[in-house]
Structures are given as C-alpha cells and as structure tokens.
Amino acid sequence: MAKSMDFPSAAKKRKYSDNLEESSYTSNPEISYVAVPGPQGERGIQGPKGERGPSGDQGPKGDKGDSGKDGKDGKDGVSILSPSMQNIGWGLYLPSDKKIVRTGADEGDDGWVSFTLPGKSENSFEDYLPRGSVGLWNYNTQKINLRTLNIGSIITIRYNIEISTFMTNTEIWLRTFTEESDHYPTSYVGSLKYIYDYDISIDQTFFLESRGIQTNGCRPQIRTDNACSASLRSMFISVS
Numbered sequence: 001m002a003k004s005m006d007f008p009s010a011a012k013k014r015k016y017s018d019n020l021e022e023s024s025y026t027s028n029p030e031i032s033y034v035a036v037p038g039p040q041g042e043r044g045i046q047g048p049k050g051e052r053g054p055s056g057d058q059g060p061k062g063d064k065g066d067s068g069k070d071g072k073d074g075k076d077g078v079s080i081l082s083p084s085m086q087n088i089g090w091g092l093y094l095p096s097d098k099k100i101v102r103t104g105a106d107e108g109d110d111g112w113v114s115f116t117l118p119g120k121s122e123n124s125f126e127d128y129l130p131r132g133s134v135g136l137w138n139y140n141t142q143k144i145n146l147r148t149l150n151i152g153s154i155i156t157i158r159y160n161i162e163i164s165t166f167m168t169n170t171e172i173w174l175r176t177f178t179e180e181s182d183h184y185p186t187s188y189v190g191s192l193k194y195i196y197d198y199d200i201s202i203d204q205t206f207f208l209e210s211r212g213i214q215t216n217g218c219r220p221q222i223r224t225d226n227a228c229s230a231s232l233r234s235m236f237i238s239v240s
Helices: 016-027 211-216
Strands: 089-093 100-103 154-165 170-177 186-192 197-207 219-224 228-239
Touching: 100 219, 154 170, 154 219, 170 197, 186 197, 219 228
Parallel strands: none
Antiparallel strands: 089 228, 100 228, 154 197, 154 228, 170 186, 170 219
C-alpha cells in the first residue's frame, strides 16, 4: 500500500534582481563597499566682472607710402552705343483716319494683308527720333523706314491693333514682313473665342541685317483664318 508523501511547496516566483542579489551574497561572503559618486551639483553663480586693464603704449608711426599711379582715362559716351554705333530713339505713329482692312484665309497674299496708315495724325510723336533719322514710318510707301539706320541696328515695334471677329475661335497672326529676308518676326497672337471687337498690343523685334532690308523697309501684316475687319490704331517704333 503506497504511503502518502508530502511534496515541497512550489517556490514563490521572485524578481530577477532578487536572484542576482542573493547570488552576490552567496559567492561573496565578505561584503565590501565601493564608493559611488553622487549626482552633479548645480552650477555656481558667475563671479563679478574684473576691472579693465590699462591701455598699451601706441606704436611708432609707419613710413609714408608711395603715391598711387594715375588711373586710365575714361571713354567718351560713344562706348554706351550698340556695336552698330546706332543712336537710340523712338517715334509714335497714328493714322489721320481709321483705315479698316478685310482679313481672311482668301485675302491678300496667302491670307497676309498689309496694314496701312493713310495719313499722318497730329498726335504722331517724333521728338525723340534717332539722331539723323527723318522718320521711322514712310507714309508714301506705307513701310517702316530704315534707310537712315545703321546696319546691325535693333528695331522693336509695338503694334496696337483693333480687330472685329465675325466667327468664334478665330486665329490671329501678325508679322513684320520684308522681301529681303526670311528672318522677319512672325507672332501667333491667339485664338479669339468670342465674336467681339478686340484691342490688342503685340511687340516684335527684328535686326537690320542687310543693305537690302535697309533700302526696302518692312510692312506690318496680319492673317486670320476666318473673315475679320482690322485696323492699325498706332505704332511705337524704337531703335537701338
């Protein structure tokens, strides 16, 4: 007959740190104490600022330096001119009467129609023309006059035009045309969405690159895909 036996009670679960502490006492019966530094104290208050020391003795004066050389003579006002030596200037040109041109894909030369200024308006302004110029627009030939300008000059024109569209989404193009070059400026003005009377300003720049352009001048021209009526309200022509 088996006898009942008493089983040892389960050991109470202990912390890991307790086990380490007990192990330390068992392996080191003689306890020794090690000094551990305490936390750092607060920083002390800064002491008062010390008195300023006496100034040192001034050193001896140095030898006088040699006089500098004279600078180069400056250039005269001609140096501000462009490489073409063209004097700057500008003119404003307006028609004496409103001249309306008909535009469209079947008008003019492959759709290109020339603007005209039929006569000189009293509001035209030529007080600041380039020196030696007789005018930048020729009312007789209906062209931009370049005869008195130097080869290499830069010409910038602002065209102020009025255009009436008769159909929606009408495309507008503008150019400063010369028969003497293929490098004249051509600008896409835009597609005008509505049937309306528009006032538009377009800037174009070109260069007087040859004697042929100088002699023959240039024409402002407009092209539209749909029928329109247009007029040149004014032109600013500047030269440099």
